[in-house]
Amino acid sequence: MSERVYSLSEVVGTSGESIEKAIEVAVDRAQKTLRHVRWFEVVTTRGYAHPERGIEYQVTLKVGFQLED
Amino acid sequence: MSERVYSLSEVVGTSGESIEKAIEVAVDRAQKTLRHVRWFEVVTTRGYAHPERGIEYQVTLKVGFQLED
Amino acid sequence: MSERVYSLSEVVGTSGESIEKAIEVAVDRAQKTLRHVRWFEVVTTRGYAHPERGIEYQVTLKVGFQLED
Amino acid sequence: MSERVYSLSEVVGTSGESIEKAIEVAVDRAQKTLRHVRWFEVVTTRGYAHPERGIEYQVTLKVGFQLED
Amino acid sequence: MSERVYSLSEVVGTSGESIEKAIEVAVDRAQKTLRHVRWFEVVTTRGYAHPERGIEYQVTLKVGFQLED
Amino acid sequence: MSERVYSLSEVVGTSGESIEKAIEVAVDRAQKTLRHVRWFEVVTTRGYAHPERGIEYQVTLKVGFQLED
Amino acid sequence: MSERVYSLSEVVGTSGESIEKAIEVAVDRAQKTLRHVRWFEVVTTRGYAHPERGIEYQVTLKVGFQLED
Amino acid sequence: MSERVYSLSEVVGTSGESIEKAIEVAVDRAQKTLRHVRWFEVVTTRGYAHPERGIEYQVTLKVGFQLED
Amino acid sequence: MSERVYSLSEVVGTSGESIEKAIEVAVDRAQKTLRHVRWFEVVTTRGYAHPERGIEYQVTLKVGFQLED
Amino acid sequence: MSERVYSLSEVVGTSGESIEKAIEVAVDRAQKTLRHVRWFEVVTTRGYAHPERGIEYQVTLKVGFQLED
Amino acid sequence: MSERVYSLSEVVGTSGESIEKAIEVAVDRAQKTLRHVRWFEVVTTRGYAHPERGIEYQVTLKVGFQLED
Amino acid sequence: MSERVYSLSEVVGTSGESIEKAIEVAVDRAQKTLRHVRWFEVVTTRGYAHPERGIEYQVTLKVGFQLED
Numbered sequence: 042m043s044e045r046v047y048s049l050s051e052v053v054g055t056s057g058e059s060i061e062k063a064i065e066v067a068v069d070r071a072q073k074t075l076r077h078v079r080w081f082e083v084v085t086t087r088g089y090a091h092p093e094r095g096i097e098y099q100v101t102l103k104v105g106f107q108l109e110d
Numbered sequence: 111m112s113e114r115v116y117s118l119s120e121v122v123g124t125s126g127e128s129i130e131k132a133i134e135v136a137v138d139r140a141q142k143t144l145r146h147v148r149w150f151e152v153v154t155t156r157g158y159a160h161p162e163r164g165i166e167y168q169v170t171l172k173v174g175f176q177l178e179d
Numbered sequence: 180m181s182e183r184v185y186s187l188s189e190v191v192g193t194s195g196e197s198i199e200k201a202i203e204v205a206v207d208r209a210q211k212t213l214r215h216v217r218w219f220e221v222v223t224t225r226g227y228a229h230p231e232r233g234i235e236y237q238v239t240l241k242v243g244f245q246l247e248d
Numbered sequence: 249m250s251e252r253v254y255s256l257s258e259v260v261g262t263s264g265e266s267i268e269k270a271i272e273v274a275v276d277r278a279q280k281t282l283r284h285v286r287w288f289e290v291v292t293t294r295g296y297a298h299p300e301r302g303i304e305y306q307v308t309l310k311v312g313f314q315l316e317d
Numbered sequence: 318m319s320e321r322v323y324s325l326s327e328v329v330g331t332s333g334e335s336i337e338k339a340i341e342v343a344v345d346r347a348q349k350t351l352r353h354v355r356w357f358e359v360v361t362t363r364g365y366a367h368p369e370r371g372i373e374y375q376v377t378l379k380v381g382f383q384l385e386d
Numbered sequence: 387m388s389e390r391v392y393s394l395s396e397v398v399g400t401s402g403e404s405i406e407k408a409i410e411v412a413v414d415r416a417q418k419t420l421r422h423v424r425w426f427e428v429v430t431t432r433g434y435a436h437p438e439r440g441i442e443y444q445v446t447l448k449v450g451f452q453l454e455d
Numbered sequence: 456m457s458e459r460v461y462s463l464s465e466v467v468g469t470s471g472e473s474i475e476k477a478i479e480v481a482v483d484r485a486q487k488t489l490r491h492v493r494w495f496e497v498v499t500t501r502g503y504a505h506p507e508r509g510i511e512y513q514v515t516l517k518v519g520f521q522l523e524d
Numbered sequence: 525m526s527e528r529v530y531s532l533s534e535v536v537g538t539s540g541e542s543i544e545k546a547i548e549v550a551v552d553r554a555q556k557t558l559r560h561v562r563w564f565e566v567v568t569t570r571g572y573a574h575p576e577r578g579i580e581y582q583v584t585l586k587v588g589f590q591l592e593d
Numbered sequence: 594m595s596e597r598v599y600s601l602s603e604v605v606g607t608s609g610e611s612i613e614k615a616i617e618v619a620v621d622r623a624q625k626t627l628r629h630v631r632w633f634e635v636v637t638t639r640g641y642a643h644p645e646r647g648i649e650y651q652v653t654l655k656v657g658f659q660l661e662d
Numbered sequence: 663m664s665e666r667v668y669s670l671s672e673v674v675g676t677s678g679e680s681i682e683k684a685i686e687v688a689v690d691r692a693q694k695t696l697r698h699v700r701w702f703e704v705v706t707t708r709g710y711a712h713p714e715r716g717i718e719y720q721v722t723l724k725v726g727f728q729l730e731d
Numbered sequence: 732m733s734e735r736v737y738s739l740s741e742v743v744g745t746s747g748e749s750i751e752k753a754i755e756v757a758v759d760r761a762q763k764t765l766r767h768v769r770w771f772e773v774v775t776t777r778g779y780a781h782p783e784r785g786i787e788y789q790v791t792l793k794v795g796f797q798l799e800d
Numbered sequence: 801m802s803e804r805v806y807s808l809s810e811v812v813g814t815s816g817e818s819i820e821k822a823i824e825v826a827v828d829r830a831q832k833t834l835r836h837v838r839w840f841e842v843v844t845t846r847g848y849a850h851p852e853r854g855i856e857y858q859v860t861l862k863v864g865f866q867l868e869d
Contacts, residue, residue, distance in 0.1 A: 044821075046829040049810035049860070051601035053657065059130050061266050061305075062596075068297045070598040070660060081303075083293040086152040090137050090173070096150075098130075101601070104297070105812065108829060113407075115415040118396035118446070120187035122243065128268050131182075139184040139246060155290040159275050159311070165288075167268075170187070174398065177415060189394035191450065197475050199335050199374075200389075206366050208391040208453060219372075221362040224497040228482050228518070234495075236475075239394070242366070251338075253346040256327035256377070258532035260588065269527075277529040277591060308532070312329065315346060320545075322553040325534035325584070337473050337512075344504050357510075359500040380504070381536065384553060404613050406680050406719075413711050426717075428707040431635040435620050435656070441633075443613075449711070458683075460691040463672035463722070465739035467795065476734075484736040484798060515739070519674065522691060542751050544818050544857075551849050564855075566845040569773040573758050573794070579771075581751075587849070603808035605864065611682050614803075622805040622867060638704040642689050642725070648702075650682075653808070665752075667760040670741035670791070726743065729760060749820050776842040780827050780863070786840075788820075 046108045050075065051084065053101045060086060063100040077107040118172045119144060120153065125167050129155060132169040146176040184246045188213065189222065191239045198224060201238040215245040253315045257282065258291065260308045267293060270307040284314040325379045326351065327360065332374050336362060339376040353383040394448045395420065396429065401443050405431060408445040422452040463517045464489065465498065470512050474500060477514040491521040529591045533558065534567065536584045543569060546583040560590040598660045602627065603636065605653045612638060615652040629659040670724045671696065672705065677719050681707060684721040698728040736798045740765065741774065743791045750776060753790040767797040805867045809834060810843065812860045819845060822859040836866040 054067025064081065072078045084101040091097065123136025133150065141147045153170040160166065192205025202219065210216045222239040229235065261274025271288065279285045291308040298304065330343025340357065348354045360377040367373065399412025409426065417423045429446040436442065468481025478495065486492045498515040505511065537550025547564065555561045567584040574580065606619025616633065624630045636653040643649065675688025685702065693699045705722040712718065744757025754771065762768045774791040781787065813826025823840065831837045843860040850856065 044816075044825045045814050046826055047812035047814075049812065051603075051655070051810075052660075053599035053601070055597050055599075057596075059128075059266075061303075064295070065303060066596045067598055068303060072297070072299075078297045080294065080296050087149065088133070089149050090141070090147045092141075096130075096134060096137060103810070108811075113402075113411045114400050115412055116398040116400075118398070120189075120241070120396075121246075122185040122187065124183050124185075126182075128266075135182045136184055156287065157271070158287050159279070159285045161279075165268075165272060165275060172396070177397075189396075189448070190453075191392035191394070193390050193392075195389075199372075202364070203372060204389045205391055206372060210366070210368075216366045216368075218363065218365050225494065226478070227494050228486070228492045230486075234475075234479060234482060251333075251342045252331050253343055254329035254331075256329070258327075258534075258586070259591075260530040260532070262528050262530075264527075273527045274529055310327070315328075320540075320549045321538050322550055323536035323538075325536070327534075337510075340502070341510060344510060348504070348506075354504045354506075356501065356503050379534070384535075406717075409709070410717060413717060417711070417713075423711045425708065425710050432632065433616070434632050435624070435630045437624075441613075441617060441620060458678075458687045459676050460688055461674035461676075463674070465672075465741075465793070466798075467737040467739070469735050469737075471734075480734045481736055517672070522673075542749075542818075544855075547847070548855060551855060555849070555851075561849045561851075563846065563848050570770065571754070572770050573762070573768045575762075575768075579751075579755060579758060603810075603862070604867075605806035605808070607804050607806075609803075618803045619805055639701065640685070641701050642693070642699045644693075648682075648686060648689060665747075665756045666745050667757055668743035668745075670743070672741075724741070729742075777839065778823070779839050780831070780837045782831075782837075786820075786824060786827060 047079065047105050048108055049103045049105050051101065051103050053099055055097055055099050057095065057097050060098050060100055063098040064102060067100065067102050068104060071104040075104070075106045076109070078104055079107055080105045115177045116148065116174050117177055118174050120170065120172050122168055122170045126164065129167050129169055132167040133171060136169065136171050137173060140173040144173070144175045145178070147173055148176055149174045185217065185243050186246055187241045187243050189239065189241050191237055193235055193237050195233065195235050198236050198238055201236040202240060205238065205240050206242060209242040213242070213244045214247070216242055217245055218243045254286065254312050255315055256310045256312050258308065258310050260306055262304055262306050264302065264304050267305050267307055270305040271309060274307065274309050275311060278311040282311070282313045283316070285311055286314055287312045322384045323355065323381050324384055325381050327377065327379050329375055329377045333371065336374050336376055339374040340378060343376065343378050344380060347380040351380070351382045352385070354380055355383055356381045391453045392424065392450050393453055394450050396446065396448050398444055398446045402440065405443050405445055408443040409447060412445065412447050413449065416449040420449070420451045421454070423449055424452055425450045460522045461493065461519050462522055463519050465515065465517050467513055467515045471509065474512050474514055477512040478516060481514065481516050482518060485518040489518070489520045490523070492518055493521055494519045530562065530588050531591055532586045532588050534584065534586050536582055538580055538582050540578065540580050543581050543583055546581040547585060550583065550585050551587060554587040558587070558589045559592070561587055562590055563588045599631065599657050600660055601655045601657050603653065603655050605651055607649055607651050609647065609649050612650050612652055615650040616654060619652065619654050620656060623656040627656070627658045628661070630656055631659055632657045667729045668700065668726050669729055670726050672722065672724050674720055674722045678716065681719050681721055684719040685723060688721065688723050689725060692725040696725070696727045697730070699725055700728055701726045737769065737795050738798055739793045739795050741791065741793050743789055745787055745789050747785065747787050750788050750790055753788040754792060757790065757792050758794060761794040765794070765796045766799070768794055769797055770795045806838065806864050807867055808862045808864050810860065810862050812858055814856055814858050816854065816856050819857050819859055822857040823861060826859065826861050827863060830863040834863070834865045835868070837863055838866055839864045
């Protein structure tokens with residue numbers, strides 16, 4: 042077993058649609074900047090409540106990605 | 111910058127449909143009683159498992175609203 | 180399944196007798212102000228230690244009650 | 249009031265679709281093995297991020313079930 | 318010193334009488350199914366508040382028992 | 387020792403000046419609505435960082451007040 | 456308002472009788488060594504389960520006492 | 525992606541040698557009873573301090589295993 | 594509502610003067626490297642106690658900033 | 663690198679002036695009794711709200727000091 | 732069952748060798764000052780990273796010891 | 801005392817050998833990318849259990865490093 046190293050980056054995705062969409066938005070954005078994104082963990086789920094436009098979900102994730110040697 | 115004050119109220123929304131629906135139900139109800147609801151934070155996600163009717167989601171939120179002067 | 184909404188109120192009951200008595204005092208008081216009190220969760224158990232009069236228990240509870248439509 | 253006893257079992261459901269689907273998968277599986285499943289609590293929401301196949305949700309639950317006498 | 322292994326099982330005892338009685342009910346039930354029950358830790362103390370019948374305590378415990386070789 | 391009951395209300399005070407000022411703003415506002423405010427506990431300290439106007443502190447408190455009989 | 460300083464000491468009381476008795480045992484012992492014991496907070500409630508002798512409660516407390524100048 | 529389900533079992537391994545040895549003892553024991561053990565998470569590291577025989581490590585783990593269909 | 598993504602960076606500011614000054618030092622430094630710094634959350638407040646030079650505050654913050662598309 | 667040992671003592675400083683002043687009061691007092699005080703960590707920030715005399719801050723710290731051989 | 736009382740003391744052991752060695756150093760030092768040391772719990776594992784001398788482990792423990800009557 | 805600023809980066813080191821080796825692997829990797837690495841804190845200790853190859857430790861650390869002016 043080789044000795045791999047991973048790093049964790051904390052990101053917040055937002056969506057007016059659903060929690061899953063906010064997660065997807067955050068993971069997609071992480072994948073643009075970071076190679077080898079592997080997993081995520083939800084840290085907090087929050088949101089804004091707009092009187093007319095409804096709810097905007099804000100999901101904070103830790104995104105794990107493998108570091109290259 | 112003026113010195114605004116907010117208050118947090120803890121509510122539990124329930125839904126047989128989805129976590130988002132349970133959040134929406136709770137935020138809608140809070141907006142009926144409280145003015146100036148601004149944001150929410152999910153505290154816990156729980157639920158009942160009914161043998162026939164399936165799952166009922168119970169999402170506990172802290173709902174933040176601005177207090178008037 | 181209808182979409183019920185509950186609210187949580189945080190109260191501290193005190194008693195020189197027992198933890199259960201302090202809980203009961205807090206729940207009784209909540210039931211005077213709030214309708215449809217359903218459940219409680221103990222948050223912290225603290226107390227004062229009086230040299231002569233012994234221990235006074237202070238139990239912090241979250242009390243859950245159903246909101247009317 | 250009789251003295252009922254419940255037990256909690258920790259399970260992880262997975263789904264490529266949604267958090268609710270992962271919860272449902274875990275509760276369904278628990279109901280195959282355990283009688284009298286009553287409620288669940290979400291412990292953590294995690295997932296894998298696959299470059300092509302998208303996100304796989306992994307939701308850890310505590311599932312509560314009533315023990316028979 | 319031999320290398321013993323223990324396991325932890327999470328159970329909820331209920332009682333209309335006291336927190337201690339709810340713990341006892343849970344430990345007694347665990348001892349019927351599991352051999353070599355050794356210790357417990359209280360995880361949460363909750364309860365129902367019945368308008369007429371008073372409070373029902375629900376104490377969640379982790380019960381530790383020694384595994385046989 | 388009489389059996390007093392307290393309640394806890396969660397409020398957020400804001401100030402562009404200091405953490406103490408944000409606490410004071412929240413406690414002052416609570417004292418306008420609630421009688422017999424006795425103590426507070428800081429839950430979280432957050433803030434906004436404005437490019438020109440500097441930092442705005444947002445301190446979330448639980449404010450404890452004694453309930454009248 | 457003078458500037459008082461308190462210290463916290465962590466102690467574990469045990470009792471075969473009740474949680475309250477274990478707290479009392481710990482507070483009594485603390486008062487023998489420490490002057491000006493003022494308050495306590497329950498940190499954890501654990502216990503041993505003896506097959507014949509029943510349950511022994513072990514309650515860990517933080518005991519607060521005022522330091523003299 | 526198929527919908528797999530995992531379960532978590534909490535075990536305590538003990539060793540007079542090292543933390544790693546206590547983990548290994550617990551995982552080995554779990555693998556005797558449970559099929560498809562996949563991962564573990566350390567929950568707490570505790571131990572006994574014997575005046576003559578030195579330290580005995582007690583490591584509490586959650587052990588994850590895949591459930592068969 | 595567009596789908597914005599934010600990132601969180603953990604920084605520690607130090608100051609011999611005050612907690613607010615340590616926060617300001619950390620936010621200022623973050624703003625030199627990161628564009629669109631929006632908010633912060635205090636994670637821990639620690640410090641060194643120097644016998645002659647007094648206290649140096651060390652405040653750990655999570656600093657949130659908006660990612661560009 | 664020699665093998666140093668440190669100890670942590672939990673103290674509460676109070677001040678009618680500021681959080682920093684309450685920390686300083688606690689650290690100063692610890693330095694009177696304990697040699698080689700090195701660092702501190704804020705555990706909780708609480709306070710009393712006096713109707714006339716304003717706020718009294720009560721900051722609980724863990725104070726770390728090096729033990730002599 | 733007699734009513735024993737224990738106390739917990741928080742200590743930090745350091746070692747350039749291993750986590751176990753740092754624990755041992757802390758427990759040994761505690762046993763020099765305190766009689767009847769019985770158990771310990773690891774609170775945090777930290778360390779310094781020296782560019783040339785490698786890692787120094789700093790393990791914070793709560794050490795439990797029985798108080799004499 | 802100058803006003804230094806530090807940053808924290810979260811990394812996961814893996815090793816088939818020991819927890820210390822996994823920490824060392826993570827710190828070594830961090831030192832390749834980041835200057836002035838000063839300290840670390842263990843966040844979680846997890847691992848995979850391979851039926852034939854034994855245990856692979858996965859230790860998540862926060863690594864602190866000083867930022868240059």
